[in-house]
Amino acid sequence: METRMKAVRIGNGLVKSALSFPLDYAISQHAPHFYSQQELVQLHAFSKQLSSSFHQCVNSDNTPRITRKRKTQDMSKEESVVPKIKKRRVIVKSITPPPPPQELSLEFKNRINELSGRDIQFLMHKRLFHSDVKTNNNRLSMPIKEIRADFLTKEEITKLNERENGNDDGRLIGLEVTVMDPCLREYTLPMKKWSMTTNTYNLVKEWNKIVSANQFEEDHELQIWSFRVNNKLYLLLNKL
Known part of the structure; x- marks a missing residue:
């Protein structure tokens, strides 16, 4: 061997x-x-x-490799930086107070004098909304909380709350007023008190005629005044 x-x-x-x-x-x-x-x-x-x-x-060959995790302090600055969460910008719309009432033009004053008008009061500054010039609506809204003067008599306030047939479910009768537009033209319209989101006085029925005659559009601004002729209520629209 x-x-x-x-x-x-x-x-x-x-x-x-x-x-x-x-x-x-x-x-x-x-x-x-x-x-x-x-x-x-x-x-x-x-x-x-x-x-x-x-x-x-x-x-x-089969022994698994053990890899050590790098400690936080060994990481580069780029790796250790926590991404900043961007805050959403909140845009706050500033509410511009209405301008003070302007002095009525000489044309308006002369016309009021011709009618022997009295008790002239500034009521409100009104910016026309889309709903104020929309043909289907046919009304001008005047929020009561924005009106600066007590321009109605007790009888007129009572009249605004009256309904047809004295029934609570009946339609509001409204108060008849004369509206003078910026061109001194006069229109007779019913004014009604509506309980909407806020209580409002609304000029209805013939309002579209005034919008058309004066070419009123959304965002146009008006100053609304009141005066009386023989105790009858007039509303005056002064376009700014």
């Missing part, structure tokens, strides 16, 4: 060359009588050593 194999040293003993080991080991498992006791011991020891080396290689 020694004549056909080269010997190599493992530990303190000798075994066959690694090139012939697989064959010798296989033969020794089935025909051990071809080998001496010392050779069998050496083959067994070499087998254990190769098996141990094989398992070490496998374990080293």
